[in-house]
Amino acid sequence: MLLELDHISKIYGDLHAVDDLNLTVPQGEWLAIVGSSGSGKTTLMNMIGCMDSPSKGSVKLEGRNLEDLNASQLADVRKNMIGLVFQKFYLVPHLTAVENVMVAQYYHSVVDEKQALEALDRVGLKDRAHHLPGQLSGGEQQRVCIARALINDPKLILADEPTGNLDEKNEKIVLDLFRQLHDQGTTIIVVTHDALVASCAEREIMLNHGVLIGEKWNDEAARARYEAAGGKPAFTGSTEEGAQREGDLPIGFADPTKAAKTGGEAE
């Protein structure tokens, strides 16, 4: 498994932002983490992305336990294994599109402008390479962000609401890019409350107030591969009502925003 979460919790005082979650993600899977605002999606993503550490439990990436690593080693894991895509793009405003892509190369290994231009070409922005972020539309900025995320060939792409600030046209472009990356074998974990984005993933898990309350597969072939590889359904040790516990069959759920997106044709 590429990612293994073993009874992880993130506790702030009395608040359990993530409550005793067990989850495994194999190489090449496209997973969507869905839930309403405050459900703990971003906290979970920060722990997976080595930017936060769990209060309890452990996170393993490629079998490597992250709690054993110091800040510098965690930074190495981030730059070598993970590509990050944010809802608000977070481009450096005083660097051009190509320079923003090269920043990721700079911290990873060696800067290669030609390679950065190719990455921008891949997201359809080669002709906008020397524009500053302020001169690009929201969709273009997000595509620059994706180019930056994939420039170092990461094993895992973590995307937090990647289409949250985009119109439908740009949302489609971004999802197509994710599909291409997935087809090339990149593992993608998307945090979203957009049903359409979630439905593009092979697998979805749902959180509510930090507790896992559901899991469903949108691609049965992927499920079969997962189970064949020894993968088990996600579960939580939480005793909250509705929680998906160890040994339970995956509890299906309806995407809360899907009706709005699909005109009331929610399953």
Place this chain on the structure above:
Amino acid sequence: MTNTGMFFRMLFGAVFRRRSRAIMAVVASLVGAATLFCLAAICIAVPQQMNDEMRSYGANLIVTPTGESSESSDSSAGRTGIDAAMVRHTTEMVRAKGSAKYATYRYENVRVNAAPYVMAGVNPKQVENLNHHWNVEGKWPSNGRVLVGRDVADAMGIEVGSGITIGYRASDNAASGSSSSSSSTSTDSSSSTDAQSTQQSDGSTVNGEDAQSQANSQQMQDGRVSSDIMDTKGTEFRVAGIVDTGGSEDSIIYATSADVDKLTGVKRGVDVIEYSASATGDALDATVKSINDMTSMHVKAQQVTKITSSDTRIITMLQTLFWIVSIVVLVLTLVGVSTTISSIVSQRSYEIGLRKALGASSTSIGMEFYVESALYGLIGGLIGTAIGYGLARVLTTVVFERSLPVNWPLAIGSVLFSALVAVLASIPPVSRASRIDPAIVLREE
């Protein structure tokens, strides 16, 4: 492109594509650099020039023959004074501690219209060079032409261009030879008067006793010795000029050394050497000591303490004031630059978090901001130093009435110091920046 190239590309972007913030940081450094350079330039240049100019307001060191020398010469072939070779030797000793200007004086008692006066044989150029404060109406003495003190001129009702007959009697000088010399020394100039006071307070007896005997034997009035002996014979001179200092110089008649030699018919050494030495404080003390230790020279050196100490006090006060203001400005600059960098860091906190999320280490983030701060300091320092020089030049010209040459080592130091101050000022905000939690970039703002 190399990673170093990318580093400078990021730096270029941060400085030149975020002009408003960069300008704030540069201005903060610029103001500090301009003020500090201006103060430092004035602090260094003005006291130096003041010291030089104060030296032109008379001597700070006088050298006279010792008592043994005078007495022995009186008893034998009359006064010999300090001969030319000894003047050169003494001057070499004084100049060993720094530059020095000097003038020599040979004093004789003479008669004008039968009334006794003191005449000084001098090198006019030396005296003029040493005493810039002398107010001379007309010209300095030349052969056949004398410079008359204001009191003498008023007493005799003479003007520039008038004729004056000066007589010399060997008996006037033989009777109180060394006395007149000493008296002349003590009344020659303000510095000599100071020297006399110092001498007396020090308990030195040679010239003090002579002055006392002079006072006992003859009554001084309006700078001349009261006498009832009528004798108007003498040599005809023209009055080249009248000197007015408000001091004892106003009671003396100055002629060239050659004219005094000719008038007296005797060539001899000088009675006083006045020095205006650039050395002050301990260095001047050392010079005095070294001369006085060499008893074989038969001369005695004394500091004109009043001028020396007031000179030093004024310069020290000026420098202290400038340094206090400089420290205040330095602290304000540090606060200003630090606040500006804090503002920049605060505005770019998400960018710092993003860079850390992309794998940047705290050291790498710190290095980027320190170099950026140094660049602001360099640019601000460069412009500020130029402005500071302009300000200092205007100030020294308008307020101090002095010129200010470019001090290149100070200018280069100022630019580098600005960069250093900018880096030091950015330590607290950059240190905070490097501790930013990268998770903030994934949070909703």
